[in-house]
Amino acid sequence: EVQLVESGGGLVKPGGSLRLSCVASTVSFSNYAMNWVRQAPGKGLEWVSAVSGSGASTYYADSVKGRFTISRDNSKNTLFLEMNSLGADDTAVYYCAQDRDFYDSSGRYVGNAFDMWGPGTVVTVSA
């Protein structure tokens, strides 16, 4: 069974930086796009960023564009999120999630969704 485990969270001052990692226990890591999703205390889920299986394509939510960088090292089954210029609004639990494409019995694409999630790592931005 695939497992995802995040690390790198912690307490950082406003304007500071942090690098999150997510290690996947799978032999097919490069087959899947990966995502970061965050959840501020007491709030809902917010998609943050995505990277394609090869790492060639990246996508960001407007709230983090220009400050966060997603990347991956497929040789180490690891996903990263480099976070700069952090502010109080970035305080959240950060989850990594695997993006799987689903097909029906005839091979027709029927959708994609986040079928595997890590337990999350907590990022607190405070002076």
Add this chain to the structure above:
Amino acid sequence: EIVLLQSPGTLSLSPGERATLSCRTSQSVSSTQLAWYQQKPGQAPRLLIYGASGRPTDIPDRFSGSGSGTDFTLTITRLEPEDFAVYYCQLYGRSPPGFIFGQGTKLDIK
């Protein structure tokens, strides 16, 4: 930009009852773009439904998804005690690529 609206915000029901949760999009979308997740306190979300109505093999058949266009529904027949949680719908956006989550529906024990 597409907006997701989940309703109700909170739903209070008893074990054994039927739950109907709604997710509406501000523009018509393909059913392939819509998923549902369950989240319990202190836990990561769990995928319940993909492609509006597909169910992963480890999800009990009391969970079902339906809908098309702008109106999508998650139905839980015969609520079990472990089903009381927060439920989110998610939309995969193609232009620009990205994902949007609804604000969530909290399913409470009555």
